[in-house]
Every structure is written in C-alpha cells, then in structure tokens.
Amino acid sequence: MSQSRLFLSPPHMSGREQSYISEAFESNYIAPLGPMVDRFEESIRDLTKTPNALALSSATAALHLALRVLGIGNGDIVLASTFTFIGSIAPILYQNAVPFFIDSDTKSWNLDPDLLEEAIHKAPSKPKALILTHLYGQCADLDKIISICDAHGIYLIEDAAESLGTTYKDKQSGTFGTFGIYSFNGNKILTTSGGGMLVSPHKELIDKARFYSTQARNDAPHYEHTEYGYNYRLSNILAAIGVAQMEVLEKRIQKRRQIFEWYHETLEDIQEIAFMPELNNSVGNRWLSTLTFANTSPEKIRLALEEYNIESRPLWKPMHLQPLFKNTLSLENGTSQTLFETGLCLPSGTQMEYDDVLRVCSILKKVII
Incomplete structure (x- = not known):
C-alpha cells in the first residue's frame, strides 16, 4: 500500500475559516467588497506597518495596477528579476512595456545589484521601474538595490508574493519600495485560494489603484467612466479565509x-x-x-x-x-x-x-x- 502523498506546499487552514465565512454569509456580503475585505486589509497594514493596503484578486493584478498607476506604458523599460515566476513579468506585457531581465547573485539567489547598475547603463532608454522578486521567501540585497534605484530615479516595486512575513533589518519585505505585492494563491504560506494584496506608503497611489480595480467607476449615482479599469477586487468570502489565515x-x-x-x-x-x-x-x-x-x-x-x-x-x-x-x-x-x-x-x-x-x-x- 502506497504512502499518502506529500505535496509541495498544500493549503493549511487555521480552523477559524468556516466561522468567518459563515459570518460573511450571514452579513449577505457575497459579492466583492464587504467587512471581511476591510478586516483583511487591516491585518496586512498591522503586519507590515504600511498605512495603505488593497485586497485584490491576485498578486499579478496587484503588479499590473502598480505599473498602470505609475504611468508605465508603451515602450517603457521595466527592469525585472529573471529568476522568477511568469506572474511577475506578465503585467509588463499587459502595459505594452519592455522587460529587461537581470540575473541573480550567488549569495541570495535574488537579483544581482552589480548587474542592476550595469543594466541601467546598457538600457536603450532610461528604465522606469524595477520589479524585484524576493525568491522562495528570501529577501534580495535591499540596501544596495534601493540605493541604486534612488540614484537613478527608478521606481522600486517589490514582488513579495513568496515572502509574506519575511523581514530585512526587522522590516517586512514588500515595504521598501513605492509598491509591494503579496500573493495568497493556493500554494503560498497563507492562502485565500486565490488573491493578492497591494501595499504602499503613498495613499494617493493606492487610491488610484483602488479606482482602477473597480472598473474605474466615477463618483456618480449611475455608471460614469472617464477611464477604463478592471474587475480586480477580492471577494468578501475569500477575504474571510484571509482573515483567519493571517491569525496564524x-x-x-x-x-x-x-x-x-x-x-x-x-x-x-x-x-x-x-x-x-x-x-x-x-x-x-x-x-x-x-x-x-x-x-x-x-x-x-x-x-x-x-x-x-x-x-x-x-x-x-x-x-x-x-x-x-x-x-x-x-x-x-x-x-x-x-x-x-x-x-x-x-x-x-x-x-x-x-x-x-x-x-x-x-x-x-x-x-x-
């Protein structure tokens, strides 16, 4: 008789999820948004000490919104870790921007800061942003990378999809750049079955991302649109799972x-x-x-x-x-x-x-x- 299967990284529920899901059902907030979404965002703010958090349908959606809000578009160069998952890179293509991949160093397996400096000088035009992946839950060499980005006026977007709860000099990964993103996909350290979070110290940027994430609907009693947006918000039911997961x-x-x-x-x-x-x-x-x-x-x-x-x-x-x-x-x-x-x-x-x-x-x- 074969032994039970050992999966790579299966979900692990806390035991409180059903209670919070029932609470969400009783409130009848079944569609996206609702009290559980607010509580989930609050739990991320409490953990990261970042004042602004936006719960979304995926981490890929969070990266897409970050690029859109920063005005990155057709032909713009976006530097990125090459040693990563496609979800880190696809949003660059969504914006018709151009990825410029940078290799890893041996001391962290993450993006090599020396190559970052070299890539900036070799790029055919000035790069607008860097999407930095913290691979397998381990931080990149943030001090050097931040210094280089600051010196060249490049936005830092941290792909902390795999590194929720990881710290660098006692500060949470995902909180060093203009934006940070987290994933709650089914195989992550915490899961909402599918979901993501966008964080930033800049309220006006999160507010703009929030606007785009809800179909860019203007403030009017009818559906009024001056820009296009996306259906990127997280379900209140899935957020209930996230509230319970964050507790453990x-x-x-x-x-x-x-x-x-x-x-x-x-x-x-x-x-x-x-x-x-x-x-x-x-x-x-x-x-x-x-x-x-x-x-x-x-x-x-x-x-x-x-x-x-x-x-x-x-x-x-x-x-x-x-x-x-x-x-x-x-x-x-x-x-x-x-x-x-x-x-x-x-x-x-x-x-x-x-x-x-x-x-x-x-x-x-x-x-x-």
Missing part, C-alpha cells in the same frame, strides 16, 4: 523554518548538496526548502521522489530562457541558469512532521549515494 502567520513561518532546519540537519553531511542561502540581516519565511546538487541530476531525484508519491519541483526556469522572451533584453551571468539546471524544491507544507522530512531525505540519499 507567525506559526506558519516558524514551522516552515523548522522544516528547513530538519532538511538541513539531515542532509548537511552530503557535500554535493547546497541549500538556498539567507542574508545575514534578514529572516526569511522559508516558503519552500530549496537546494542544488553538484553532480546528481535534479530530474533524476524528482522522478525518484514521484515513485514514492512525493511531489517536488524544479527551480524556476529563468525568464530570459523562456521561449516567450526569446531576444528580449537581458543581462546574464549564468547564475540563474545554473540554479535551474541543478536545483529542486522539496515538500515544505506546514502540516509535515519530522518523519515526513526523513521520508524525503531517505530517497534523496539513495539516489545520491
């Missing part, structure tokens, strides 16, 4: 970090294995435990794990290697390609126990040794 964020972070430590302790003696690093001045949420192999094919390991009903996944394929972005602007040093070719994400769900980690590690050892 710290527990979820502690468990993800514990799972990483279990992997690290069990596998650290295998010399060909290297885990994703964490910058000294940051505390990541370890959304996924990720590692690379010096000599063994990660695909061979993935298939071996799958035989034992264990889900794992390759690291992100860099955007500059995607067929969609053939011949797109990029500045590469080979780091992200090497990580993609040698790396793997291991099961990291917060309902895992120590024996589950040992189950995964035992198979890895059989393949490697």
Whole structure:
C-alpha cells in the first residue's frame, strides 16, 4: 500500500475559516467588497506597518495596477528579476512595456545589484521601474538595490508574493519600495485560494489603484467612466479565509523554518548538496526548502521522489530562457541558469512532521549515494 502523498506546499487552514465565512454569509456580503475585505486589509497594514493596503484578486493584478498607476506604458523599460515566476513579468506585457531581465547573485539567489547598475547603463532608454522578486521567501540585497534605484530615479516595486512575513533589518519585505505585492494563491504560506494584496506608503497611489480595480467607476449615482479599469477586487468570502489565515502567520513561518532546519540537519553531511542561502540581516519565511546538487541530476531525484508519491519541483526556469522572451533584453551571468539546471524544491507544507522530512531525505540519499 502506497504512502499518502506529500505535496509541495498544500493549503493549511487555521480552523477559524468556516466561522468567518459563515459570518460573511450571514452579513449577505457575497459579492466583492464587504467587512471581511476591510478586516483583511487591516491585518496586512498591522503586519507590515504600511498605512495603505488593497485586497485584490491576485498578486499579478496587484503588479499590473502598480505599473498602470505609475504611468508605465508603451515602450517603457521595466527592469525585472529573471529568476522568477511568469506572474511577475506578465503585467509588463499587459502595459505594452519592455522587460529587461537581470540575473541573480550567488549569495541570495535574488537579483544581482552589480548587474542592476550595469543594466541601467546598457538600457536603450532610461528604465522606469524595477520589479524585484524576493525568491522562495528570501529577501534580495535591499540596501544596495534601493540605493541604486534612488540614484537613478527608478521606481522600486517589490514582488513579495513568496515572502509574506519575511523581514530585512526587522522590516517586512514588500515595504521598501513605492509598491509591494503579496500573493495568497493556493500554494503560498497563507492562502485565500486565490488573491493578492497591494501595499504602499503613498495613499494617493493606492487610491488610484483602488479606482482602477473597480472598473474605474466615477463618483456618480449611475455608471460614469472617464477611464477604463478592471474587475480586480477580492471577494468578501475569500477575504474571510484571509482573515483567519493571517491569525496564524507567525506559526506558519516558524514551522516552515523548522522544516528547513530538519532538511538541513539531515542532509548537511552530503557535500554535493547546497541549500538556498539567507542574508545575514534578514529572516526569511522559508516558503519552500530549496537546494542544488553538484553532480546528481535534479530530474533524476524528482522522478525518484514521484515513485514514492512525493511531489517536488524544479527551480524556476529563468525568464530570459523562456521561449516567450526569446531576444528580449537581458543581462546574464549564468547564475540563474545554473540554479535551474541543478536545483529542486522539496515538500515544505506546514502540516509535515519530522518523519515526513526523513521520508524525503531517505530517497534523496539513495539516489545520491
């Protein structure tokens, strides 16, 4: 009899979700917006200490609104981490702007600040913004990146979709730029099944994003429109799930970090294995435990794990290697390609126990040794 499946990052409910959903049903706020949306936004403001938050249907929608509000459009160059998920990049295309991909450094696996400076000088026109991904729950080198963006007058948009609760110098990821975004997709550290959040210290920018997110309806008793917008707001029912999820964020972070430590302790003696690093001045949420192999094919390991009903996944394929972005602007040093070719994400769900980690590690050892 096969063992139960270990998923990569399954949802983990707090136990309060049904109560809040029932409360939302009883209020009859079933359509988007309502008291639970307000409470969900408030919980993000409380966590991040950012005065403005906007609950949306996805993190991709949040990035799209950030670019639209900042006036980024046809032909504008937007710098971006290449080692990321397509949702970080697609909004650039929505605005008919031009992505310029920047490779990673080895000390964080995130965007390389030295290449950022070089890319700015090599760009055919002045870049308008940078979409900076905090990969797998680990912060990029924010001090250097912020300094470079400030020096060149470039908007910083933090893609903190994977890094909710991660801190850099005791400050929450997603709160350093003009905008920050978070994801509540089904596989994230917290989930509303699907949803996102846009935050900013600038009220006027969030107000404009809020306007665009509700079909750009003008203040009138009828439907009056001077601009076009989108149907991007979050359902009050899904927000009820988010309210309950936010109550256990710290527990979820502690468990993800514990799972990483279990992997690290069990596998650290295998010399060909290297885990994703964490910058000294940051505390990541370890959304996924990720590692690379010096000599063994990660695909061979993935298939071996799958035989034992264990889900794992390759690291992100860099955007500059995607067929969609053939011949797109990029500045590469080979780091992200090497990580993609040698790396793997291991099961990291917060309902895992120590024996589950040992189950995964035992198979890895059989393949490697």
